[in-house]
Amino acid sequence: MTVLDPVVQVRDLQKSYGSVEAVRGVSFSIAAGETFALLGPNGAGKSTTIEILEGYRDRTGGEVNVLGVDPHHGGLDWKARLGIVLQTSGESGNVTVTEQLRHFAGFYPNPRDVDEVIDAAGLREKATTRISKLSGGQRRRVDVALGIIGRPELLFLDEPTTGFDPEARHQFWDLIRGLKAEGTTILLTTHYLDEAAQLGDRAGIIAGGRLIDIGSIDEIGGADARVPLVRWRDSGGLLREKRTSQPARVVADLLARGDGGEPEDLEVIRPSLEDVYLSLVRGHEAEAAASGAGNTVRPSRRRHGDGGAPASPVGSDKDVRA
DSSP states (O other), X not given: OOTTSOSEEEEEEEEEETTEEEEEEEEEEEOTTOEEEEEOOTTSSHHHHHHHHHTSSOOSEEEEEETTBOGGGOOHHHHTTEEEEOSSOOOOTTSBHHHHHHHHHTTSXXXXXXXXXXXXXXXXXXXXXXXXXXXXXXXXXXXXXXXXXXXXXXXXXXXXXXXXXXXXHHHHHHHHHHHHXXXXXXXXXXXOHHHHHHHOSXXXXXXXXXXXXXXXXXXXXXXXXXXXXXXXXXXXXXXXXXXXXXXXXXXXXXXXXXXXXXXXXXXXXXXXXXXXXXXXXXXXXXXXXXXXXXXXXXXXXXXXXXXXXXXXXXXXXXXXXX
C-alpha cells in the first residue's frame, strides 16, 4: 500500500443471512487521516459493514481492502494496526483501569503510555478503581482507552459516546480531534448527528443495506437539502414560511412590507446534518415502501459528487398551521 492508496477500500460489498440481504452493494473509500462517519438507522447494515472491515465477519460478495489487506486474511500484525471500540465489550470487573490498560498495552509493538491514555480518556480519578465499580459512562471511557492504547493507524468507533453526559462527550471529541491531528484514520458510527458533524470530514448514509448518499459533511444531501427556511407570522397571526437560497433577500422584503418593523416570530432556519439525514432516510423508506419489497433504491444525486440542480433563489410563500 502506497501513501496515495485509500486506507479503506470497499467495492460492491454484500452480506446475506439466508434470504435476508443485510448489505447490498455498498461501495466507499476512506483516505489516510480522514474521519469518515457511517450513518444510518438501526438495522441498516452499519454494524455488519464495520464487522466485515474489522475481520470479525465474512462477506458474501464484493471486495474489501483495509490497510492493504483483505480482512478475511488479516493476521496478528495487521490486527495490531487497528483500534476497535465495539458497541459492547466483555466484562473485566476484577481488575483496575490501570491493570486492564497495561495488560492490553502488552499486545502491541508500539503502545501508547498507559498514564497518557488514562488522562486522555478522562479516567485519572478512576485509575485504581476496579472496572466493576465504574458507571456505564466510565466503562465506556475504558472501552475507548483500550481502543487507542495500541496507537492504531485505523480506529473503528462504533457508537463510542453512548452513556456519556454532554461534558464527557465534548471531552471525547477533543480526544478524537487530537488523534486525527496525529494522522489517525477514523471510521465512526453514531446516532448523534451533531457528533458526526463535529468530527467527520465525510459521511456515508446507509439505509436498507444500501449506501444512499455519500459526501462531505457540508455537502451531503445536495444543494436542495441545504436550502434555508424563512419563517414568520403575518399581520393576521398566520404562521408562514418560505424555503429560499437567499434568506437575506426574503427578510429584507418582509421588513419593507412591514414599514420597517420586524415581523413577529421571524427566524431563518438552516438545515442541520440531522435534518438532511432524516430527509434522506425518510425518502428512502418511502421509495422502498412504494416499490413493495424495498430491493431497489434510486441513486442519490450526490452519490458520485453531482451537486444536483440548484434551488430557485426565492421560493413561494407557504402557509403553516400555527
